[in-house]
Amino acid sequence: MSIVSEEAAQKALEFKNQGNAFIKEKKYPEAVEYYSKAIELDDTQSIFFSNRAFSRLKLDNFLTALEDCNKSIELDPKNIKAIHRRGLSYVGLLEFSKARKDLKTILQVKPNEQSALKALEVCERFIREERFKKAISGDGEESKVNVCASLQLSSFDGNADLLNYKGMELEIVQLTNEKQEPAGAKITNMSQEFVSHMVNELFLEGKNLPKKYVAAIVSHAERLFRQEASVVELDNSSETDVKISVCGDTHGQFYDVLNIFKRFGKVGSNHSYLFNGDFVDRGSWSCEVALLFYCLKILFPNNFFLNRGNHETDNMNKIYGFEDECKYKYSPRIFEMFSRSFEALPLATVINDSYLVMHGGLSSDSSVTLEDFKKINRFSQPPRDGPFMELLWSDPQAGKGLGPSERGLGHSFGPDITAEFLTKNNLSKIFRSHEVRMGGVQFEHDKKLVTVFSAPNYCDSQGNLGGIIHVVPGMGTLGQNGNDDENLTVETFEAVGHPNIKPMAYSNGGLGF
Structure with missing residues (x-):
């Protein structure tokens, strides 16, 4: 850890604030750039690393986000945001047991944190499914039935959506x-x-x-x-x-x-x-x-x-x-x-x-x-x-x-x-x-x-x-x-307009942050 002059600390804070402004504008690459400038001048601030981790999560850069979270937590073990973002980084890296541990820590402090609750649900589901696969196969590689190639059409015939369908018909x-x-x-x-x-x-x-x-x-x-x-x-x-x-x-x-x-x-x-x-x-x-x-x-x-x-x-x-x-x-x-x-x-x-x-x-x-x-x-x-x-x-x-x-x-x-x-x-x-x-x-x-x-x-x-x-x-x-x-x-x-439905509108879990 460096000894930081008052002048460097003040300039680093200005870079951090510029990074925050880019976050509000959803300009995540620029936010990473300015948080990095802040860290170059002052690597003693936990928040600089946790904020950069947030930007990197938004860019799906889960490995570098994890590294930032670890450094942030090293500087401040009580940085709840860094622990939360580390959990989400582990989800992105498909390391669900590690993610579950961090997410449970967050929920002990903030029991109603929805993004942590949803991410934890995803982790629990993955872990259950993996255990089930190992239980039925012995090695985690169960023999899968190709449901496309074994489809039985008559199993859908009683469905209300088919009985009520008034559109063009497929043969x-x-x-x-x-x-x-x-x-x-x-x-x-x-x-x-x-x-x-x-x-x-x-x-x-x-x-x-x-x-x-x-x-x-x-x-x-x-x-x-x-x-x-x-x-x-x-x-x-x-x-x-x-x-x-x-x-x-x-x-x-x-x-x-x-x-x-x-x-x-x-x-x-x-x-x-x-x-x-x-x-x-x-x-x-x-x-x-x-x-x-x-x-x-x-x-x-x-x-x-x-x-x-x-x-x-x-x-x-x-x-x-x-x-x-x-x-x-x-x-x-x-x-x-x-x-x-x-x-x-x-x-x-x-x-x-x-x-x-x-x-x-x-x-x-x-x-x-x-x-x-x-x-x-x-x-x-x-x-x-x-x-x-x-x-x-x-x-x-x-x-x-x-x-x-x-x-x-x-x-x-x-x-x-x-x-x-x-x-x-x-x-x-x-x-x-x-x-x-x-x-x-x-x-x-x-x-x-x-x-x-x-x-x-x-x-x-x-x-x-x-x-x-x-x-x-x-x-x-x-x-x-x-x-x-x-x-x-x-x-x-360019993009065209669409109904006012947000991305991942039907998602019940995942990387919500």
């Missing part, structure tokens, strides 16, 4: 296996008219589909995803009238998703879309986004594609709202079906043998190649380490080499790692998402890597643009939003 076939057992569903009349009806007459009116229809849509889409490779290969290099549009995170922002199709064109035989993960959680229309995407996959199986993101996983869905939203609008069974369908999503896509598209980042193992990505058995929840997890979680960094991830999962990789991977695998660029970029799209790593994020004004608070990348061989726009590739067009867009 659904019950599939069976060689033993004549139920084996999922197939929709035979999916149409653009049905999709428009679902969006305009139901979703935009705050109504839901019958659960039988939802189950059939998810079952059919899951089968299509399962038939695809872990790394999908797309090509429009010889078709100048065909466009492939790549979008990043959309996070349940249904009205902004509709705006993407309105502004940039609908899916069709000459316009393919790839949404690069994280289409659920955070926003309060995740069910609507997922069902729209799944219907488009059924209608245009060769022109609509999804990569898996880190939020298409059970742990994230329990913390960030999709599970609770799904149970509120439909049922626990429907959530389980979505969960299995997420396990079938491809992990990456290669476009024109040139562009690798994945949600997170590259492997920390320099020997891992694109061929290794193709061999990943993806039909499960991701592990806590290895290429499978890193494709969903890792982030780029400015400096060379590898570094720790502020998130606590995955790692950070530098421009040299990107360049080496591209050279080794005969690729020209990496497209990835996973992080807010204020301009919607940002070229990084000597323009060999580009981050695209498609949830404008993320969580109704960030003020960022959304971005989209169109792959249009030979017809690109150089210089547009930093673009240096004649085969790309890079566009941005």
